[in-house]
Amino acid sequence: MRRSLRARMVRALAVAGLITALVLPAASPASGQVADDLILRVGTDQEFSGLNPWQSIYVLDYEVFTLNYDLLVGYDENLGFTEGFATSWETSDDGKTTTFKIRPDMQWSDGQPATAEDARYTYQLVLDAIAAEVTLGSGYIDGYLSSANLSAVSAPDPETLVVETSTPTSLLLPAYVPILPKHVWESHTLEQIANAEADDFFPNDPPVVGTGPYTAVEFQAGQFMRFARNPNYWGEQGAAEEVIIQHFESNETMVQALRNGEIDYARGIGADAFDALEGQEDIVTVEGFANGYSYLTFNGYSKPIEGGGASTTALADPAFRDAMGWAVDLPLLVDRVLAGHGTPGTSLIPPFHSNWYVPPAADVQRSFNLQTADEKLVAAGYVKDASGQRLDKEGEPIALRMTWPASESELATVAQFITEWWGELGIPVEAGVTEDDTLLVDLAPPEYDPPGKADFDVYMWGWVGDVDPTSLLQPFTTDEIGGSSDTFYSNPRFDELFTLQGQTTDEAERKAMLQEMQEIFYRDLPNIPLYYDSELHAYRTDRFGGWQSQPPDTGTPLFGFGPIGYTKLTVAGSTPSEAPSAGAASPGVTAAPSAAPGGSETPTADNTTLILGVGALILVLLAGGLVLMRRRGAETEEE
Amino acid sequence: MASRYLWRRVGQAVTTILMIVLVNFLLFRAMPGSPDRILARNPNVSPAAIEQTRARWGIDKPLVPDQLVAYLAATIQGDLGLSFASRGEPVTEVIAGRLGPTLLLFGLGEVIAIFVGLGLGAYAGWRRGGPVDLVGNGVSLVLYSMPYFLLGMILLLIFASTLHWFPSFGMTTPGKTYDSVFEYLADLGAHLVLPVATVALGLIGQYSILMRSSILETLGDDYITTARAKGIRSGRILRSHAVPNALLPAVSLIAINLGYVVAGAITVEVVFNWPGLGTLTVEALAARDYPVLQGVFLVLSISVVLANLLADMIYGRLDPRVRA
Numbered sequence: 013m014r015r016s017l018r019a020r021m022v023r024a025l026a027v028a029g030l031i032t033a034l035v036l037p038a039a040s041p042a043s044g045q046v047a048d049d050l051i052l053r054v055g056t057d058q059e060f061s062g063l064n065p066w067q068s069i070y071v072l073d074y075e076v077f078t079l080n081y082d083l084l085v086g087y088d089e090n091l092g093f094t095e096g097f098a099t100s101w102e103t104s105d106d107g108k109t110t111t112f113k114i115r116p117d118m119q120w121s122d123g124q125p126a127t128a129e130d131a132r133y134t135y136q137l138v139l140d141a142i143a144a145e146v147t148l149g150s151g152y153i154d155g156y157l158s159s160a161n162l163s164a165v166s167a168p169d170p171e172t173l174v175v176e177t178s179t180p181t182s183l184l185l186p187a188y189v190p191i192l193p194k195h196v197w198e199s200h201t202l203e204q205i206a207n208a209e210a211d212d213f214f215p216n217d218p219p220v221v222g223t224g225p226y227t228a229v230e231f232q233a234g235q236f237m238r239f240a241r242n243p244n245y246w247g248e249q250g251a252a253e254e255v256i257i258q259h260f261e262s263n264e265t266m267v268q269a270l271r272n273g274e275i276d277y278a279r280g281i282g283a284d285a286f287d288a289l290e291g292q293e294d295i296v297t298v299e300g301f302a303n304g305y306s307y308l309t310f311n312g313y314s315k316p317i318e319g320g321g322a323s324t325t326a327l328a329d330p331a332f333r334d335a336m337g338w339a340v341d342l343p344l345l346v347d348r349v350l351a352g353h354g355t356p357g358t359s360l361i362p363p364f365h366s367n368w369y370v371p372p373a374a375d376v377q378r379s380f381n382l383q384t385a386d387e388k389l390v391a392a393g394y395v396k397d398a399s400g401q402r403l404d405k406e407g408e409p410i411a412l413r414m415t416w417p418a419s420e421s422e423l424a425t426v427a428q429f430i431t432e433w434w435g436e437l438g439i440p441v442e443a444g445v446t447e448d449d450t451l452l453v454d455l456a457p458p459e460y461d462p463p464g465k466a467d468f469d470v471y472m473w474g475w476v477g478d479v480d481p482t483s484l485l486q487p488f489t490t491d492e493i494g495g496s497s498d499t500f501y502s503n504p505r506f507d508e509l510f511t512l513q514g515q516t517t518d519e520a521e522r523k524a525m526l527q528e529m530q531e532i533f534y535r536d537l538p539n540i541p542l543y544y545d546s547e548l549h550a551y552r553t554d555r556f557g558g559w560q561s562q563p564p565d566t567g568t569p570l571f572g573f574g575p576i577g578y579t580k581l582t583v584a585g586s587t588p589s590e591a592p593s594a595g596a597a598s599p600g601v602t603a604a605p606s607a608a609p610g611g612s613e614t615p616t617a618d619n620t621t622l623i624l625g626v627g628a629l630i631l632v633l634l635a636g637g638l639v640l641m642r643r644r645g646a647e648t649e650e651e
Numbered sequence: 652m653a654s655r656y657l658w659r660r661v662g663q664a665v666t667t668i669l670m671i672v673l674v675n676f677l678l679f680r681a682m683p684g685s686p687d688r689i690l691a692r693n694p695n696v697s698p699a700a701i702e703q704t705r706a707r708w709g710i711d712k713p714l715v716p717d718q719l720v721a722y723l724a725a726t727i728q729g730d731l732g733l734s735f736a737s738r739g740e741p742v743t744e745v746i747a748g749r750l751g752p753t754l755l756l757f758g759l760g761e762v763i764a765i766f767v768g769l770g771l772g773a774y775a776g777w778r779r780g781g782p783v784d785l786v787g788n789g790v791s792l793v794l795y796s797m798p799y800f801l802l803g804m805i806l807l808l809i810f811a812s813t814l815h816w817f818p819s820f821g822m823t824t825p826g827k828t829y830d831s832v833f834e835y836l837a838d839l840g841a842h843l844v845l846p847v848a849t850v851a852l853g854l855i856g857q858y859s860i861l862m863r864s865s866i867l868e869t870l871g872d873d874y875i876t877t878a879r880a881k882g883i884r885s886g887r888i889l890r891s892h893a894v895p896n897a898l899l900p901a902v903s904l905i906a907i908n909l910g911y912v913v914a915g916a917i918t919v920e921v922v923f924n925w926p927g928l929g930t931l932t933v934e935a936l937a938a939r940d941y942p943v944l945q946g947v948f949l950v951l952s953i954s955v956v957l958a959n960l961l962a963d964m965i966y967g968r969l970d971p972r973v974r975a
Contacts (some may be wrong), residue, residue: 051826059934209733233740234934235926236825261921261930264804267711268819269924271812419937449939 044289045356046240049555052252052581053275055266056259060237063228065190065217066149067208067626069477071571072257074188078575079239079255080188084112084131084173087573089562089580091479096574097191097223098173107180107517112173119244120193121220121227122256130135133194135165135175140202156187159482159514179515182522188573193221200279225575226255235259245259250581251556259290270295270550277551279571283351286548294554298561300547300568301364304476305357306423308340308430309539313457313466313500320465323413326404331392334378334538338388339433341380346543351423353548357541359530360488361481364544364566367519368481370527372534382436387450402438411440416472417448422583426542446471466500472542473498479573485510485529488538501538547571558582656967664960671952676722678956679945731949733934733940742946746928750950752822753920753927759843760850761909768855769901772862776897777889779867787859794856803849803922817844820924846923854908861904865897872896899970903962910958 014536058072065077086096098112118126125255139162141147148154160183164176177184198206200214207213219240220228225247226239239255258275260266267285270278271292281297283290290297310333311322326332342356355363357599358377371377389395389402392409396402401409409575416423427443434441451471456464476483486492489510490502506529513525549568551559560580562572569577725732771791775784794802811819818824822842829835856858869875870893878888920929928947935943 046826046828048824048827055827059938230826232926233745234827234931235821238826254826258821258825258924260820260924262924265820265922265924267805268807272815272819274818274820274824408975468657 046253050253050583052249052250052255052578053277054255054257054554055269055275055278056571057261057263057266057280059259060231060233060257062208062233062275062567062576063214063218063220063231063237064149064205064208064214065192066153066206068152069150073303075571076228076237076257077190078224078573079226079578080220080228081192082223083188083574084191085185085187087479087562087576089560089564089576091567091573092561097126101185103517103521108177108631110175110177110184112175114171114173115246116171118223118246120195121222121242121244122193123244124193124195124221124642125170126191126193126223128167128173129170130194131173131191132165132167133198134189134192135162136187137167137192137197137202137205138162141206144202146202146206148649149208153189155483156183156189156478160184160187180517181515182517182519183480183514186478188478191223193223196221217368225250225579226252248579250579251558251583252578252581267550273552273554275552276555277570278548279549279568281548281550283353283548286353286550289349289550294552295547296553296559297424297550298568299353300549301327301355301362301559301566302476302544302547303362303364303478304474305360305362305544306420306472306474306542307357307539308424308426308470308472308542309499310336310470310537311466311468311500312538314502317458317465317467320467322403322466322469324408324410324469325406326394326410329392330536332394333391333540334535335385335388335392335394336434336437337378337537337540338381338385339437340430340540340542342542343435344380345429347427348429349422350545351541352547354543355546357543360533360541361484361526361530362544363420363478365477365481366488366563366566368523368526370530372531376534380433382433385437396438400438401440410438411442412469414470414472415446415451415454415468417451417615418445419448420473426472455498457493457497457500471498474545481526482514485513485526488533499538501536503532503536506532553584555584556581557584557586607614660960660963664956665839667956668953671956672723672726672949675945675948675952676719678948679941685939686831710730726949731946734943742942744888745931745943746950749926749928749931752925753929756843756846756919756925756927757850759847760854761905763847763851763860764854766907767851768858769862769898771855772859772901773866773889773894773897775859776863776866777893778871784863788863790855791859791863794852794861796856797853798918799849799853800918800922800926801917802853803846806845806849807922808814819845822926846919846925849919849922855910858901858905862901865900866893869893895969899966902965902969906962906965907955908958908959909961910955 027486056072058070060076061067061069061073063076063080065073065081068074068077082097084096084098085101088094094310095115097114097118099115100113101110103110112128112131114128114131115126120126135157137149138157141154142158142162151645160181161178162175162184163178166174168174175184197214198552200212203210204212204214208215215252218228218231222242223246225242225245227242228237229240230238233363236256236258239257241249241253258269260269263282264282264285266275266278267289268284269275271289273294286297286299289295303456310327311326312333313321316329322328346352346354346356358372359369361369393405394402397409412434414427416427424445427441431441431443451473453464453465455471456462457466458464475484475487487496488499488501488503489497489507490504491507493500493502509525509532511531512521513529516522547568549570551569553559558581559569560577561567561569562576564572571577694781729743731746734740734742734745771783771787775781775787778784780877807819810816818841822843823835823838827838829838866889875888875892879894883891917932919925921933924930928950931943932947934946935938
């Protein structure tokens, strides 16, 4: 039984055709032609949550919606307030009514007028959600306005927006809420907007209509999002005609893509790769302060929990925690775990918040000293027995379980160090990783819904803040036990200060309150802030210039607050003095000497011959194989 | 005649797939955590909202029988549910969108590896101890023992970030506009080179080592001696007598390998950010996207079963003794 060569060829072609058909739809040609050099390509290892801003969870999601939309009040390069959707604002004497002036003659990217009515619609959406007792999407965005005690909003004319809050508040202006176009969103119900799993959920698929500098025109889930310049943008226009944010599954591949000139910017680079990038041609590395920290939490739940809870009452004792704080060498952790790219932890407010961060006073600051730790433990009533084992006040030996989520692999190294240090104090530590979701279940206290057992002793993880420090303080309030609190810390004075600081509109007064809160936190030590891990970013200078960090000396050019980093970009070489001076001005920035640019272009175009060659080779191999098989068949018959 | 053998194999395959469906269900329910947990860390989300999410996904109902019955009924109808992470997109669509790139990458890699690997192995075995054997066998061993991600990373470092010959990630240049289909194909081709080379090199090592030993075994057989005695040219003995018989073990290896195409995809695709099933699996794992993971595992296991069935069938064609 033989088949002719032609039949074989036909089958091979059919298979090839099938594969091509599977692949080709991806090649839908884009609208307008944009020169490759004017596309800004940004790499990140975070996942997209989509284009409906209420669904935002990650830093990347925030970046996406601040490109598409304006906040009512924007942020300038020093993180001060600047005009956004509104151009000016005024708060009444009682601090409860704020009147915003909306930019006249502003247009959405589709040409429709953008007015105070759009802002009113957006804020009313949050009020509707509060009234309906639902959260909008992931609950982070609407949370800004509910924390500010938003009570009413109105738009008496197209250029005036009046926002009322039930208490005086400092949280309204920094509310990180994108103003959405009413004419696009109003046809969808609250459920369709808020609930990603609802029937007819509104995903806000591209092209997105916004007032931001770039609006999304293409989204390939899990891969990239492409933004085109908004022709109607009211502010300064950046040099990039298009912006593409590319997701990378592997951090290492992202770094290679940056080196290969395929992306212009990379966020979230590993410490080793970051050090290796320093000094590379046309690449500048930026080490920015993180607005967040990694911590070690003590299970401070004050009552016994049946079948769960901490293994010793010592953890709920601030004096015990204070002593343990002396037995953690924070600078060494920064050095060994982060390769030096971070700052030892002190406060629950990271130094990123230069306005609010208060370092501990010299006379209370802890350092690494096992001797002191031992003395403090003894003074607090935790003595060793004859075998050297530390006992709690009930006379039971203290042995701690320590864990961390699987997603934070570097914490395994931290655990090794701490196990050793605490072991020297006669406190054995049994350390082991826990899968993220299981850990969340283990952490839940009886107050949680569904009720948990707070079944842990100490655990490590991280927490990230906003421009306003409120969300960093909130987890330590008594009300949050059963909510975001994992320390189960409760201090009436801390709670009182938390409420007051949200209501004062006097910055100096608020700072004094925040200072006292930080002092209480440092004294009671509900958790040990281990370190503020730096934001490690890098960018190329051969296509775009004008990179500017926000804020200049501690921030990063992109993934900051608002789209300012994108709008300041220039075409490389157009302002030659720009790049070096930016580097000199920022101590966190190490500028690589850039030689003749253009030496490393994306290779796609000039490789055509090579590709054709490889293609030809495959064809020859295929044909050769077929001929061989045919000859074999022929010979078999001969013999 | 041949049909009894065939039907028995098909029956086995169907039973296996049913078992897989069941195990798949239990396995994913036994895993810790659920998607509402990502909401749980957000202080602004009310418990009521979390409860609502659980109800929406049906994870508030008892595992057996409610969840199991619903799952079996839906799976048989080809409904794999909605993706948690992709905002309610059907799992079948999510997987279908990623299947093409994976098939392209591994299809090409397999074809190249089959011809080069088997050819190299056959020649090396035939000319045992010769230069091709010495070099080929050494290189094959190195390639065979090297994990895909390491091989891929080496190629990436050399040919993308140092020599700048090829792009380092993706299937095409994102956002690029093409004037013609050929320009698109050239872009696709450039992106294909490194990942396909990784897949092919890894498989070449494996195939050539197997083919070499297989050829060596046949060389001692009587029919080869007979052929030599008949005075048939050496090359023809190799092609017409040794290779067809030596191909038998290779065929089953290759067919089984086809089934693991998707599984093997994970590391190669992650290294090259290739938008296929491998990266989808990693994404779904990170997002605890149960329905997508379940779907991927189903596709994976079914492709292994089908590939085995295919191997049995080809085996039957190549070696009539098996059919008896």
